[in-house]
Amino acid sequence: MTETCHGRCFCKAVSFEILTPIRWSVTCHCESCRRQCSAPMTTYIGVPDTQWKWTGAAPKVYRSSPGVERTFCENCGTPLSFRSENMTGLMHFYVAAMEEPERFEPQLHVAYEEKLSWLNISDDLPKREGPKVVISD
Numbered sequence: 077m078t079e080t081c082h083g084r085c086f087c088k089a090v091s092f093e094i095l096t097p098i099r100w101s102v103t104c105h106c107e108s109c110r111r112q113c114s115a116p117m118t119t120y121i122g123v124p125d126t127q128w129k130w131t132g133a134a135p136k137v138y139r140s141s142p143g144v145e146r147t148f149c150e151n152c153g154t155p156l157s158f159r160s161e162n163m164t165g166l167m168h169f170y171v172a173a174m175e176e177p178e179r180f181e182p183q184l185h186v187a188y189e190e191k192l193s194w195l196n197i198s199d200d201l202p203k204r205e206g207p208k209v210v211i212s213d
């Protein structure tokens with residue numbers, strides 16, 4: 077079933093909506109995500125480009141490495157999304173920016189070899205090395 081879900085930055089200037097079903101929900105430990113979110117890890121959802129749109133002001137775009145664009149609100153600084161040429165046709169929105177983050181429980185960890193040593197993960201989700209998202213089911 078298709079449902080509309082909403083997300084936004086802290087100050088509400090930038091907002092977006094997505095249509096379910098999403099492609100995946102993944103917790104990433106890579107240094108780039110940690111740096112952008114200024115957090116020890118982040119969880120993001122993959123949404124096909126045909127299933128999302130900005131609904132408020134457009135965010136600023138920061139190119140963090142070749143082929144990778146990361147967005148944030150230029151007013152409050154909230155990180156919102158990233159996209160990579162390696163995963164074409166998909167936007168990845170940070171779950172913490174969603175109105176209902178509880179809906180998007182992650183399915184796996186990626187870049188687990190970059191996990192901070194003091195971060196203790198006790199779930200039994202798959203823990204993959206490298207940034208590539210591969211869902212096997």
Ligand SMILES: [Zn+2]
Nearest residue numbers: 085087149152
């Ligand atoms: Zn904002």
Ligand SMILES: [Zn+2]
Nearest residue numbers: 104105106109
């Ligand atoms: Zn990452």
